[in-house]
Amino acid sequence: MxxxxxxxxxxxxxxxxxxxxxxxxxxxxxxxxxxxxxxxxxxxxxxxxxxxxxxxxxxxxxxxxxxxxxxxxxxxxxxxxxxxxxxxxxxxxxxxxxxxxxxxxxxxxxxxxxxxxxxxxxxxxxxxxxxxxxxxxxxxxxxxxxxxxxxxxxxxxxxxxxxxxxxxxxxxxxxxxxxxxxxxxxxxxxxxxxxxxxxxxQTPQPLVGTVWTVDEVVDSVIEHGDTEGSLPAGTEGKASLTLRKGADGAGGTVEGSDGCNTFRGPVKISEATNKITFGPLRTTRKACPKPEMALQERFEKVLKGEIEYELSHNRLKLLAGNGLGMGAGPAA
Missing domain, CATH: 2.40.128.270 (Lipocalin)
Structure with a gap:
């Protein structure tokens, strides 16, 4: 459904x-x-x-x-x-x-x-x-x-x-x-x-330090409304990301897997404005099956530049300016 x-x-x-x-x-x-x-x-x-x-x-x-x-x-x-x-x-x-x-x-x-x-x-x-x-x-x-x-x-x-x-x-x-x-x-x-x-x-999960497992995709473009849907078949439980703050509290890093390749790069987190700014991400370049490639493309479109995030207890939603996004929960 x-x-x-x-x-x-x-x-x-x-x-x-x-x-x-x-x-x-x-x-x-x-x-x-x-x-x-x-x-x-x-x-x-x-x-x-x-x-x-x-x-x-x-x-x-x-x-x-x-x-x-x-x-x-x-x-x-x-x-x-x-x-x-x-x-x-x-x-x-x-x-x-x-x-x-x-x-x-x-x-x-x-x-x-x-x-x-x-x-x-x-x-x-x-x-x-x-x-x-x-x-x-x-x-x-x-x-x-x-x-x-x-x-x-x-x-x-x-x-x-x-x-x-x-x-x-x-x-x-x-x-x-x-x-x-x-x-x-x-x-x-x-x-x-x-x-x-x-x-x-329940103890709420912090934004930083939690391993967030991506379990849904979001498309909020005007013609489609705000909808959420399942991941490509066969990719469930394979994609995750973890945010970390730098020692000075200003910068930070993100690392994780898009379901096939791993990635790592710099981020700036603003909890006051609920914004995360992603710098260039370094990724591995392993060839992936079609479903994993589709999820990887979603990661590339969402984790880019400044995006909004919503943190609701143990749910994290990432939403880019292009209307594409992802939802995640804490790793089991």
Missing amino acids: TKQQQTSTVTGTGVAATAVTALALLLLSACGTESGSGSGADARSVSGTDDTSLTETLRNAKGLNGVKGTVWDIDSVTVDGKKTTPVDGARMRVDPDGTFRSSPDCNLRTAGEVTVKGDTLDVGDDQGMSTLMQCPDEERPFADAFDKVFSGKLTARTEAVPGRSGATRDAEDAEDAEDAKTDTKRVTLTAPGGDEIVLTR
């Missing part, structure tokens, strides 16, 4: 809720049509003026590893004493502005207003929005249990647990790797009747 970015703008507060397809490729994704319920659904969560520790734990507005917001694994849901776990992974994302998005199944739910005060999280009566895909039957029990518990007033208990990080680093990035080992958070949400949702926060 062609992966395609969808955006729904919620009226009332002017907050935009964005759902990006392909759950396996993006942090929280789904495809289908979004529909809102309730009056004035605004998709805004974690409201209130008090900057409590729970609020910061959920929103991560200050940022970690250069990434703001949080992504949580939905580890389990317990209803009437019966514990249920997800079939193929489930996620909840809380944006820095407090928007909650959850995927207990193949659909993406964007919550209405959620208020945090002290150690209490009030989901409220607004059902928010959801995509409308027909999910596999085996996903339904967990999703139904989650939807039942994630409503009304919930008491949150927070504890520290070992960090979850998928980044791969070389010895020269030992300091960054050590930072990634710091404890993360686990939050248990408990309903008045004792039902529970257990969430564990």
Whole structure:
């Protein structure tokens, strides 16, 4: 299925809720049509003026590893004493502005207003929005249990647990790797009747030092819209890149593989403007099969001059001025 970015703008507060397809490729994704319920659904969560520790734990507005917001694994849901776990992974994302998005199944739910005060999280009566895909039957029990518990007033208990990080680093990035080992958070949400949702926060991947495995191509030229698609058949898992900053912090390098040939060259990274400037890349010149050649050509068109990047927790998107780009995730 062609992966395609969808955006729904919620009226009332002017907050935009964005759902990006392909759950396996993006942090929280789904495809289908979004529909809102309730009056004035605004998709805004974690409201209130008090900057409590729970609020910061959920929103991560200050940022970690250069990434703001949080992504949580939905580890389990317990209803009437019966514990249920997800079939193929489930996620909840809380944006820095407090928007909650959850995927207990193949659909993406964007919550209405959620208020945090002290150690209490009030989901409220607004059902928010959801995509409308027909999910596999085996996903339904967990999703139904989650939807039942994630409503009304919930008491949150927070504890520290070992960090979850998928980044791969070389010895020269030992300091960054050590930072990634710091404890993360686990939050248990408990309903008045004792039902529970257990969430564990994923450690966001830093732009620099992470081995990014390219797993999708992007074409955002006007006539095609903003679309994302699969790599050429047979090239999956073969292409990657790693960015490093120089000793002075101003310059840096990039190295990796385009799926057939390896490359290395200078870069300048501006995290303030989300721009990367690529200098001339030195590459090997090995002859490649046609699919690998197609991916290599994509690398040559994207990793050239100044380009934009988007870093979203454990997803990196590179987009050149010509509208071509690539998406990547941390190496397994």
